[in-house]
Amino acid sequence: MGTFIAAFVVLLAFFLLMSIGFLVKKKAVEGSCGGLGALGIEKACxxxxxxxxxxxxxEKEQERQEMLQKNRII
Known part of the structure; x- marks a missing residue:
């Protein structure tokens, strides 16, 4: 039971530190391998x-982009 509690506390501390880092840097967590771009693939499909x-x-995304462009304030 002690091992479970220790692992839970370590995991909780890890998430707490990550959330503090996110709040301070205002930058989302991202991978370091480059994703699909590293493989020469420009898109998932x-x-x-x-x-x-x-x-x-x-088509829905295109309509959404057009609506956002049309209703743009600035």
Whole structure:
């Protein structure tokens, strides 16, 4: 039981330190490997002809961007 409590306290301290670091630096936690860009892939769906679900999602995002641009205050 003592090991469980010690592990929980260490994990809790880790999350507390990460949250303090986030509040101080105002920067999100990110990976160091470069993600898909390091592999030469520009996007997650790298196919020439996306599926219908992806096309709908892209259309919604385009409409959202147009709406944001149209209703822009500054």
């Amino acid at each position: 790298d196919c020439d002809d996306p599926c219908d679900r992806r096309k709908r999602r892209m």
